[in-house]
Amino acid sequence: MNTIKRQIQSLLPPLAAVVAVTLLSLWLYKMGGSKSLPALCLGNGICLAVLMHRARRGAVALVTGACCTIWLTNMAMGISVEESLVGALGNALEMGIALWALSKKDRATHLETPYGTKRFIIWALLVAPLVSTLAVFPWLILTGHPHSWETGGLRFVTHAMGTALAVPLTMEVLRWHREPGLSRRRTHRCAQALLGLIGASAIAFVQPTLPVLFIVFPPLVLLALTGNRRWVIAGIIAVATVGAVATAAGYGPIHHQAPLPAWSALLLQLCVLSCMSVVLPLTASMEQRRRLARTLRGSEARYRMLAEHSHDIVLLLDADGYCKYVSPAIQDMLGYPAVKMVESSLESLIDEKSQAIARELWTQLLQRKPPATALLTMRHADGTFRNVEATGGVIDEEPDRVVLTLRDVTARVAAEDALRQERLMTDVTLQVIGDAVFTLDRNGKLEFANPAGRALLDRSIAPNERTLEQQLPLWREGERMTQMHPACMALQSGLPEGPFLCALELKDETRHAIECSATPIRSSSEDVMGAVLVLRDVSAVLELSERMAHLAHFDALTGLPNRALLLERLDIALARAKHTAHxxxxxxxxxxxxxxxxxxxxxxxxxxxxxQVADRLLSVVKGADTVARLGGDEFVVLLPDLSDKSDAAIAATKALEMLSKPIRVGRRELQLSASIGVSMFPDDGDDADLLIRHADIAMYAAKRNGRNDYHFYTAAMEANAQKEFDLENALRFALMRSELFLEFQPRVDTSSRKIIATEALMRWRRPDGEVCLPDVFIPIAETSGLILGMGNWVLKEACRACKAWQHGPLKGVSVSVNISQVQFVRDNFLSFVMESLRETGLPPHLLELELTESMLMEPSESIQQRIAGLSALGVKLSIDDFGTGFSSLAYLRRFAIDTLKIDRSFVMHMTDDPEDASVIHAIIALAISLGKRVVAEGVETVQQATQLAALGCHEMQGHWLGRPGDVGQLAQLARHGTKSTTPRAAQG
Structure with missing residues (x-):
């Protein structure tokens, strides 16, 4: 009951204000007619300001009372009941919308922030009047109001203007009691300024000129500068009263300037609103400055005495975190003069990493949540950082002031960090170290064990014993260590013991090799407080040492002796053989x-x-013999005691027979063969390295002579090896010096005897002028790996030459290039061919690649894809020396081969040997049936050419048709044509 009574009492003043405004409107109406209608809109603004101030408490009652008052006033002015009711309901809708938008969670939104002002303008001055006007507008149209559009527009403008005038003015009146009293002198000045304002208002509103209205602003501004909000509100009310009376009586510029009677009241409201917009912000600013000055003067007197002599920094900050007072201690602690820190933000001195802690501390201080203490990192004037302990609180008498004290704790934090870091490093070291570490007290009782130590204790043979030497007994030289235990010795003597090797006895395990050491722990007074015992498991180290010693002399894969051990045994065998003449x-x-x-x-x-090869070799040698592996697939057998060469030949034969037997690897059964080189002492050398090198040379001779055989070393072998080495070395320099060049041999159509293609042949002109043919250096290039670079060079040079001769008599003549197997199996071969064609500009159909049958016998997917890619590119493919390799119809059907080249060995004797002629006939018939072209190589006589033409061979190539030569010779031969009647001598 009391609550309801208090709410009713609190609503009486705003309702009284609304009644007063409506009575004023009624009086103005009687005096000036419709001029006073806009004054009714002030009631909406008064109610809205009261509800904003009260946070919507009593909103329904106040809005209802205000609307009823306005409704009754409208009827008293002669407006119909229906029109008055519609107007009252529109006012209620307008106030409801504005109140809903400007209040949130029962907290008023005042016109004291930019955001609040923006929301007030949007919702109270624009949206709410517009919505209420739109709600009333259909009724105006339905009732046939003569000026519905003008009335609606006037209603929107007057309501917005009235709200803009009434809300700020009412808000200031509601805060009237907060204004402090003025001194007698200021009160006297304010009274004089108010009288001057009233006189200026009377002059302004009785004359007909509109600009003269501005004479009210100077005395109004003077009143704002001299007084406070009370006096300013009184001045605004005085201006509004004088203007209303004069306008209602028919005087003044507003009465004369308004074409419609209702607009006169609207212009009066606009004038009053202009006065408010000028003086209210000015008054607020002046009052704020005066209040701040008074607060600062009082605060400084209270805090200065306590802060001046403190070693800690004392700060006085406002609610926004700006320094209002800084004690002199900041000069010593942070290096900043106190006077320069006043009015600056403390946040600028705090490190970024401490910003979150500082904000949390600030929140606790403002909310008065104890304890409000934090450790911050602040920047010194010299660029370094200090650790500062911050604490403070809010002054009860001045809630917008915060006192903060800063204490330098850099030394303490550094000491704590160092101690923490040292302990952390110790803990981590003890946790991850592989050694078992134990800490014992002065009586030998266990106090601490790291993870490795606890793992040993879990395997203890006596886990319930009191002392560590009983839980983990140590053995040394076959005796158990009791009194001589290193931990006991360190505790008794106070000196470090060890490290030394011993054995550790564990449960259900063999003894482990342990490196043991003990160190006493002393106090500050040098008394022995305990000891640290460290046990390191070195069994793995010893095993690894033995393992490394074994690996240093034996092959890891086969277990055979390696080169080092072989050389040692060979040196010993040589010394004994020299002594015994064996x-x-x-x-x-x-x-x-x-x-x-x-x-x-x-x-x-x-x-x-x-x-398996190592096991087989061991099975054919005697116990005194040595089988060693040098690396890869190279093995050496040492036969230290022989009578003559026949014994070595027998041993080599046995090895070949044993290795030639099938070997099963996984699911595959393989057939192996080997090449063996044999060197003898004393015939082939008396040095270990020399004998091995001579045996290696003999092995390569066996490989060159067909493999799967053995050869004894001879001096001629070394000469050949030296010759091949010199040739390989010269060939490497030939690539660097561009000594290689190409010659081209024509391929002639059998019917027309015209050149339709050429074969690129590589030549080597040595520095002495000698020209080497491929048969001399190609085998060396293949074994040394130089063939890859040489083959790539030949392919690109042949494409470049073929592109160049397309503009002369050789137009349309293609070029064929021999491709090595090493070059063909490379993954980038297809891309290299495409790059060569693109770089030289040669059309792909003018390039033919000659492959061997061995390249096509491996049915791998990569080979098929490579050949398919070349065919798709347009490059032609031919099989060189067809019939000499593993000829198969399968690859002819599977691969896109264009041409078959019959080897010269068949053509050479075809006129004398019917079998060779039959083979050639079969090859030609096979090629024609498969749609392939046939080229016969080595045509040297007219009889061979005539017989090949009769057999249906498509193309021929040989010295009788044209020798290999340069591009000029080839072009001359194309101009004059090939000779078919005059045989040519074979090239030497």
Whole structure:
């Protein structure tokens, strides 16, 4: 009941104000007629300001009372009941919309912030009047109001203007009691300014000129500068009263300037609103400055005495965090003068990492949540940082002031960090170290064990014993260590013990090799407080040492002796053979085509194969013999005691027979062969390295002579090896010096005898002028790997030459290039061909690549894709030396081969040997049936050419048709044509 009574009492003043405004409107109406109608809109603004101030408490009652008052006033002015009711309901809708938008969660939104002012303008002055006007507008149209559009527009403008005038003015009146009283002198000045304002208002509103209205602003501004909000509100009310009376009586510029009677009241409201917009902000600013000055003067007197002599920094900050007072201690602590820190933000001195902590501290201070203490990092004037402990609180008498004290704790924090870091490093070290670390007290009782130590304790043979030496007994030289335990010795003598090797006895395990050491722990008074015992497991180290010693002399894959051990044994065997005059043999064994097996099956099966080879070699030698592996597929057998060469030949034969037996690797059964080189002592050398090198040379001779055989070393072999080495070295320099060049041999159409293609042949002109043919250096290039670079050079040079001769007599003549297997199996071969064609500009159909049958026998997917890519590119493919390799109809059907080249060995004797002629006839018939072209190589006589033409051969190539030469010779031959009647001598 009391609550309802208090609410009713609180609503009486705003209702009284609304009644007063309506009575004023009624009085103005009686005096000036419709001029006073806009004054009714002030009631909406008064109610809205009261509800904003009260946070919507009593909104329904106040809005209802105000609307009823306005309704009754409208009827008293002679407006119909229906029109008055519609107007009252429109006012209620307008106030409801504005109140809903400007209040949120029962908290009033005042016109004291830019955001609040913006919302007030949008919702109270624009949206709410517009919505209420639109709601009333249909009624005006339905009732046939003569000026519905003008009335609606006037209603929107007057309501917006009235709200803009009434709300700020009412808000200031509601805050009247907050204004402090003035001194007698200021009160006297304010009274004089108010009287002057009233006189200026009377002059302004009785004369007919509109600009003269501005004479009210100087005395109004003077009143704002001299007084406070009370006096300013009184002045605004005085201006409004004088203007209303004069306008209602028919005087003044507003009465004369308004074409419609209702607009006069609207212009009066606009004038009053202009006065408010000028003086109210000015008054607020002046009052704020005066209040701040008074607060600062009082605060400074209270705090200065306590802060001046403190070693801590004392700060007085406002609610926004700006310094209002800074004690002199900041100069010593942070290096900043106190006077320069006043009115600056403390946040600028705080490190970015401490910003969040500072904001949390600030929130706690403002909310008065104890304890309000935080550790901050602040920037010193010299650029360094200080650790500062901040604490403070809010002054009860001045809630917008915060007192903050800063204490320099840099030294303390540094000491704590160092101690924490040291402890952390110690803990981490003890946790991750592999050694077992134990800490014992002065009586030998266990106090601490790291994870490695606890793992040993879990395997203790006596976990319930009191002391560590009983839980983990140590053995040394076959005796158990009791009194001589290193921990006991360190506790008794106070000196470090160890490190030394011993054995540790554990449960259900053999003894482990342990490196043991103990160190006493002393106090500050040098008394022994305990000891640290460290046990390091070195069993793995000892095992690894033995393992490394074994690996240093034995092969890791096969377990055979390696080169180092072989040389040691060979030196010993040589010394004994020299002393006893016995023979000694070294067999150098290399598996034939092992790389192909390794590349095809993989390294795993290849390693398994090498292990089986090692076992087989061990099975054919005697106990005194040595089988060693030098690396890869190279093995050496040392036969230290022989009578003559026949014994070495027998051993080599046994090795070849044993290695030639089928070997099963996984699911595959392989057939191996090997090449063996044999060197003898004393015939082939008396040095270990020399014997191995001579056996290696003999092994390569066996490989060159067909493999799967053994050869004894001879001096001629070394000469050939030296010759091949010199030739390989010269060939490397030939590539660098561009000594290689190309010659082209024509391919002639059998019917027309015209040149339709050429074959590019590589030549080597040595520095002495000698020209080497490919048969001399191509085998060396293939074994040394130089063939890849040479083949790429030939392909690109041949394309460039073919492109160049397309503008002369050789137009349309293609070029064929021999491709090595090393070059063809490269993954980038197809891209290199495309790059060569693109770089030289040669059309793909003018290039033919000659392959061997061995390249096509491997049915791998990569080979098929490579050939398919070349065919799709438009490059022609031919098989060189057809009939001499693994001829198969399968690859002719599977691959897109364009041409078959019959080897010269068949053509050479075809006129004398019917079998060769039959083979050629079969090849030509096969090619024609498969749609392939046939080229016969090595045509030297007219009889051969005539017989090939009769057999249906498409093309011929040989010295009788044209020798290899440069592009000029080839062009001359194309101009004059090939001679078919005069045989040509074979090239020497």
């Amino acid at each position: 023979h000694l043999a070294v067999l150098f064994i290399d598996l034939d085509r092992f790389k192909q097996i390794n590349d095809t099956l993989g390294h795993g099966p290849g390693d398994e194969l090498l292990q």
